[in-house]
Amino acid sequence: MKKEFEVKGPFKVETSPQPRGGLTIEKEAVEAFWKNSELEELKQRFGIYVFAIKTSACYKPYYIGKTTKGYCKEIFTPPKLGKYRKAINEVKKGQPYMFFLIHPATKPPKDTEPIDELEIYLIQKGSKKNKKIYNVQNIEQGWSIKGLIRSETKQRSAAARLFKDMFDLK
Numbered sequence: 001m002k003k004e005f006e007v008k009g010p011f012k013v014e015t016s017p018q019p020r021g022g023l024t025i026e027k028e029a030v031e032a033f034w035k036n037s038e039l040e041e042l043k044q045r046f047g048i049y050v051f052a053i054k055t056s057a058c059y060k061p062y063y064i065g066k067t068t069k070g071y072c073k074e075i076f077t078p079p080k081l082g083k084y085r086k087a088i089n090e091v092k093k094g095q096p097y098m099f100f101l102i103h104p105a106t107k108p109p110k111d112t113e114p115i116d117e118l119e120i121y122l123i124q125k126g127s128k129k130n131k132k133i134y135n136v137q138n139i140e141q142g143w144s145i146k147g148l149i150r151s152e153t154k155q156r157s158a159a160a161r162l163f164k165d166m167f168d169l170k
Helices: 027-034 078-091 113-129 158-167
Strands: 006-012 047-054 059-067 095-102
Antiparallel strands (some): 006 095, 047 059
């Protein structure tokens, strides 16, 4: 059965200046983040989260993760905070935000395959939008279709054009 995830966000992640320069996400900011009434219902939910930074132009993904334990147990662990801190200090002028893609189950899902598949898909899409994404797994895809999907050539053969129309590819 197909699982439909719901998007929630963006939720602002507050930063603080560090004594030696740069910005960080303090423990108090994490606590304040979860006190947001909109986030109260999400703390124990499952799915995908996206740490993004909004510049004047747009939101750009910097880290995509998944959880089957609950968002509050996963998204602000020390290794994740380290990645977020690097991204914040690399961009310099931008505001960090968190997006959530919520699995429909309210209890830990037995079948995590939809969460796994969505995470891989978003990492691959996110790495195209932002070459400096901090995910290290699932970025590369081992295939392309000449002239259609992830191809180095944009020229399409007659067969490729027919194939594109058959599958309604962009």
